[in-house]
Amino acid sequence: MILVYIEIRDEQIKKASLEALSEARRQAQADEEVGAVVIGSSAEGIRASLQEYGADKIYWVDQPLLQNYTSSGYTEVLAQLVQNLAPQAVFIAATALGRDLAPRLAARLGVGLASDCIQVSREAGAFLAVRPIFAGKAWLTVRLPHQPALITLRPNVFPLEKGAQPQAEEVSPEISLTEDMIKEKVVELVKGEQEELDVTEADIVISGGRGLKGPENFELLRRLSTLLPNSAIGASRSAVDAGWIDHQHQVGQTGKTVSPTLYMAFGISGAIQHLAGMSSSKYIVAVNKDPEAPIFKVADFGIVGDLFEVVPHLEEELKKYKSQT
Amino acid sequence: MNLFVFVKRVPDTESKIRINETGTNVVFEGLNFVLNPYDEYAVEEALRIKETHGGQVTVFSVGPDETQAILKKCLAMGADEAVLIKDDEAELYDGWRIARIIAALLQKKYSEFDLLLFGKQSVGADNAQVPSMVAEMLGLPQVNVITKLELTDSKGVAYREIEGAHEKVEFNLPAVLSAQKGLNEPRYETLRGIMAAKRKQIPVLTLEELGLTPEEVKPRLEIVKVESPPARKAGQVIEDEPRVAAQKLVAFLHEEVKVI
Ligand SMILES: Cc1cc2nc3c(=O)[nH]c(=O)nc-3n(C[C@H](O)[C@H](O)[C@H](O)COP(=O)(O)OP(=O)(O)OC[C@H]3O[C@@H](n4cnc5c(N)ncnc54)[C@H](O)[C@@H]3O)c2cc1C
Numbered sequence: 067m068i069l070v071y072i073e074i075r076d077e078q079i080k081k082a083s084l085e086a087l088s089e090a091r092r093q094a095q096a097d098e099e100v101g102a103v104v105i106g107s108s109a110e111g112i113r114a115s116l117q118e119y120g121a122d123k124i125y126w127v128d129q130p131l132l133q134n135y136t137s138s139g140y141t142e143v144l145a146q147l148v149q150n151l152a153p154q155a156v157f158i159a160a161t162a163l164g165r166d167l168a169p170r171l172a173a174r175l176g177v178g179l180a181s182d183c184i185q186v187s188r189e190a191g192a193f194l195a196v197r198p199i200f201a202g203k204a205w206l207t208v209r210l211p212h213q214p215a216l217i218t219l220r221p222n223v224f225p226l227e228k229g230a231q232p233q234a235e236e237v238s239p240e241i242s243l244t245e246d247m248i249k250e251k252v253v254e255l256v257k258g259e260q261e262e263l264d265v266t267e268a269d270i271v272i273s274g275g276r277g278l279k280g281p282e283n284f285e286l287l288r289r290l291s292t293l294l295p296n297s298a299i300g301a302s303r304s305a306v307d308a309g310w311i312d313h314q315h316q317v318g319q320t321g322k323t324v325s326p327t328l329y330m331a332f333g334i335s336g337a338i339q340h341l342a343g344m345s346s347s348k349y350i351v352a353v354n355k356d357p358e359a360p361i362f363k364v365a366d367f368g369i370v371g372d373l374f375e376v377v378p379h380l381e382e383e384l385k386k387y388k389s390q391t
Numbered sequence: 392m393n394l395f396v397f398v399k400r401v402p403d404t405e406s407k408i409r410i411n412e413t414g415t416n417v418v419f420e421g422l423n424f425v426l427n428p429y430d431e432y433a434v435e436e437a438l439r440i441k442e443t444h445g446g447q448v449t450v451f452s453v454g455p456d457e458t459q460a461i462l463k464k465c466l467a468m469g470a471d472e473a474v475l476i477k478d479d480e481a482e483l484y485d486g487w488r489i490a491r492i493i494a495a496l497l498q499k500k501y502s503e504f505d506l507l508l509f510g511k512q513s514v515g516a517d518n519a520q521v522p523s524m525v526a527e528m529l530g531l532p533q534v535n536v537i538t539k540l541e542l543t544d545s546k547g548v549a550y551r552e553i554e555g556a557h558e559k560v561e562f563n564l565p566a567v568l569s570a571q572k573g574l575n576e577p578r579y580e581t582l583r584g585i586m587a588a589k590r591k592q593i594p595v596l597t598l599e600e601l602g603l604t605p606e607e608v609k610p611r612l613e614i615v616k617v618e619s620p621p622a623r624k625a626g627q628v629i630e631d632e633p634r635v636a637a638q639k640l641v642a643f644l645h646e647e648v649k650v651i
């Protein structure tokens with residue numbers, strides 16, 4: 067069996083978890099089952115999706131103690147499940163939650179962990195995983211010799227794939243959990259001022275750098291964002307350090323690593339630390355007035371020009387385009 | 392409060408990374424090594440906690456002799472003591488191994504502490520594994536990727552960054568925390584600090600002294616290969632007047648990228 071931890075937020079399955087589930091289905095051998103574990107939720111509609119994306123079994127674990135995510139509580143649940151089911155591998159999406167949970171689980175199980183992987187394969191029974199190191203300047207392939215192979219999968223990299231699955235079997239496993247096992251307590255979820263899509267979860271990231279000249283000009287990018295589906299606002303460190311936008315938006319080596327379908331860089335030079343965070347994007351578009359800017363070396367489509375002239379036209383063209391379709 | 396900080400020596404972020412001839416690791420010779428940027432926030436936070444609550448800041452690193460340089464930097468920033476756990480193994484990208492060594496250190500030699508502070512991730516290995524693994528090995532609470540911390544004598548509240556929000560997490564001491572950018576603004580070393588750091592002895596512990604055999608710290612991951620990522624091809628760069636450029640871009644988004 068390959069076990070996939072399914073992350074739920076606001077009663078919805080995280081897309082990255084469905085990507086992990088799709089990959090588990092692709093990796094599973096003919097007679098091997100794919101199990102999906104849902105902790106702390108039993109919302110309607112989850113079952114249908116899990117089935118669609120390839121789960122043979124769904125393990126529901128819902129107890130009052132598991133209402134909010136805690137690393138120690140969720141580790142306990144997964145460790146008990148792994149003990150009972152002896153899966154070959156456990157896949158977890160490399161989200162904020164997954165990055166917190168997986169290493170704790172690895173230590174509990176006494177196995178290694180391949181973090182934030184971009185490719186998974188199997189060879190003679192063992193799992194292999196490819197992960198970027200040095201912020202993507204090199205790729206490392208590791209073999210996971212212990213069972214289960216514990217792997218976190220980078221969001222937006224593994225394609226979603228629906229399959230025609232027969233009815234998934236639903237299981238409510240016995241988990242013994244006591245309050246003293248839970249060592250952290252989430253007392254509040256503090257959301258940002260505007261509810262914005264996170265750069266790591268967006269299909270399109272629209273980023274601004276020092277070329278934007280001031281905080282108010284991020285508004286230009288926000289307007290583009292309303293015209294582009296599933297998009298989020300990113301930024302270079304210079305823009306963040308200048309106080310123009312919150313650090314949550316920073317892309318790069320000391321910010322977030324993103325791999326959206328489309329990354330758009332406005333007034334960003336393309337310093338090595340910035341490229342580290344976005345060069346695995348599928349398409350890169352850059353607007354910069356300096357034809358020598360290093361960002362053009364990685365851009366699929368570059369415009370040499372003043373962003374203050376290009377962006378308004380772009381907005382207009384996108385609006386025009388929208389009204390035609 | 393007894394504050395322990397764990398720091399790593401990493402190639403600076405400007406480094407050009409080359410792959411060795413056997414394709415089994417990157418070439419470390421000639422790289423410029425620095426204190427892992429996230430660990431700087433952890434050191435700074437420990438110093439601030441000491442300033443408000445009193446106590447002692449001890450910095451630990453697992454690595455070769457050259458690691459002394461970053462430990463000296465931590466001393467110059469104001470840490471009271473630094474300890475090197477000597478380990479000449481090259482970077483193996485295995486968080487479990489390092490966590491195992493740190494857990495042994497804390498179980499056998501330095502068992503009195505209130506807080507274990509880490510960076511959220513070591514740049515290079517990019518694992519984000521060691522803090523959570525140490526927490527589990529010692530049965531401690533963990534809060535990772537924190538941007539704000541408030542402590543009383545026996546409890547803490549930390550704000551942990553997640554997608555588009557922060558979780559406010561309560562925990563009892565002792566605990567494991569890992570620092571994210573935004574937690575604080577690290578101080579520079581002062582000249583006086585640098586002079587004082589020069590005079591300080593850095594005790595060195597070996598893995599044998601921690602009672603660890605090579606077998607016990609054998610990595611849990613095997614390196615198969617290290618390679619350069621496929622190069623991105625530069626695409627088209629246009630210099631048309633803004634309206635035309637915007638039109639061409641919209642066509643590109645529609646026809647190639649297919650996002651509209
Ligand atoms: C340890 C460390 C970690 C770092 N981590 C990160 C990180 O995570 N993310 C990150 O981004 N950086 C990071 N950096 C910083 C990085 O080195 C660069 O300084 C930064 O990325 C530059 O930001 P920028 O491109 O916005 O600014 P600049 O390099 O100043 O570039 C601005 C660009 O805007 C263009 N421009 C100006 N006006 C216009 C206009 N009107 N129209 C069009 N173009 C215009 C200019 O031609 C220029 O290319 C890090 C640095 C260090 C040392």
Ligand SMILES: Nc1ncnc2c1ncn2[C@@H]1O[C@H](COP(=O)(O)O)[C@@H](O)[C@H]1O
Nearest residue numbers: 397398453509510512513518519520521
């Ligand atoms: N060799 C090491 N010695 C001491 N601390 C380390 C070492 N490696 C990692 N750490 C700590 O663990 C954090 C996360 O590292 P990593 O799991 O490698 O991404 C780092 O920011 C350090 O605080």
